[in-house]
Amino acid sequence: MTPHCAGRARRSVPSAPRYVNQSLPIVMREVLRLLEQRIAEDTAKIEALRQATSIGIMDLEHGRFTQLNEGNLAQFGSRPNIPMGRSKSHAISSSIVW
Structure with missing residues (x-):
């Protein structure tokens, strides 16, 4: 140096x-x-x-996922930081632990 x-x-x-x-x-x-x-x-x-x-x-x-939309999202609990995007339908892997 x-x-x-x-x-x-x-x-x-x-x-x-x-x-x-x-x-x-x-x-x-x-x-x-x-x-x-x-x-x-x-x-x-x-x-x-x-x-x-x-x-x-x-x-x-x-195929280990659950198709979500705004109607059934509440049964999975509240996650305020999930970006919903423009689509009303989203897939969430069953391996993800909330």
Whole structure:
């Protein structure tokens, strides 16, 4: 790391007490550790979404869904964040747990 970058990195480090008296290598290790942790969490979330999508697609392909319209939606409970779109008919996979 160039001296210019090192000085800039020191100035950009949060002024939290635990970082103020630390050397740049220690702070950089912590930054890298946090970045790796965030990447691992994001990777796990993406994998969970892929699995849920696969399950939903398989359910649809095998006919494991209930056709919904505005008339029978109430029997499945209230879900205010479900986008209803323009169509009055929607399919919901039986594998989705509300």
